[in-house]
Amino acid sequence: MQSTQDEAQDSALALAALLQAASKGDEQAWRSIVDLYARRVFAMARSRLGGLRAEGPFFRGSGNVGGWASGNDAAEEVTQSVFCTIASKLAGGEYTEKGRFESWLFRVAMNRVRDEVRRRKRHATPTDPETLSGVSAAASVGSSTDTDEISRLRLAMENLMDSDREVVELRHHAGLSFKQISEMVDEPVGTLLARHHRALKKLKDLMSETPDILGERA
């Protein structure tokens, strides 16, 4: 236990040093921060945006059909946006390190993901048969490497309540502790534990209900 605490303290000090250096424009320090957190942010964004379609001429990744982008492209776009915001706030002195960098980073990321989800829901979806068939072929809920179980899980995630889904994504995709999530969303740890437990139970129930649906989609 003592060694775990020492390790945690050492990593916190190392992070503080990196943030200090990055705020002064140190590229190497900034690269280290990006390497530490970029994929976690990407996974969280991918989980939410993978099931929605993006519109616009800016998405040039694979699976782009008539302007509709794949989940990976959208998640990367959001991740880049998040780190641009973090970088400018660090360099501008708007963040003071108090051991809460992760909570702050993922709060920014979660807000960006929510904004993107809202923005996409406002866009009109195509109804002509050609575009619809192209979209359904190219942009599936998950990727082609997903197993049946993983696909069912993704589908079940889309049917969770927003508040439950956020706790799951912050806990698993972002890799935050319940204490960090509590600081981020300003709710008691007990509430979050209960919500997480309820969300897992819901996912289990939904997954057991969805095999027929997946059979139709295949």
Next chain:
Amino acid sequence: MSNENPNNLREREERLEKDLDAVSGLLDRLVAMDRASADEEFEHRVFGASLAGLKQVVQTEALVSAAAQQDAQAADAELEQRVHATSVERLHAPTLRISDGDSIPLRPVARRSIFSSWHVRSAMAAMFACAVTVGIWKASTQNTARTSRSAATIESLRTHVDRDFDLLLTALGDSSSTASRTADSDSSDAEFKAEWIDDMLEGGASS
């Protein structure tokens, strides 16, 4: 109340927890797949995109401080130039010769309008306000005096007319006392006296 065997209940709870652990494990697998789905160049692209923001702020701050420094230097240079020009001007200013041969350089007089002084402007404003106040007061007192004079004049004329009217009646042989005069005669007397006063005020001949 449930009649379920406590052992069955415990087994059900354990089974539920096991299922939830399985879901949690599946979630972790999903997360690992999602994190791995980004290609090798992903971090490099994120770094490149965000570095511009990092550098831009730092560079902007450096530019701002450099610009401020330049402005300060330019202001200093300009001030120096003005001081130099003024001192040269004074050096070549006309001088006043006095009897013992010494000369005193004339200080150039700054030609300023008398009205540029705050004190002068305040004094003029106060004088104007006084003049207006006096004018208004005078006008109101004259009006009052005029009104008072009119009332006094009429009162004096009425007294005069009353006395003359009595004399007139006496002269006409109507020396009846006030007690014997009727209301009608009082009314006609008053009407006559009023007309008399009007005539006097207008400057016409008495009836």
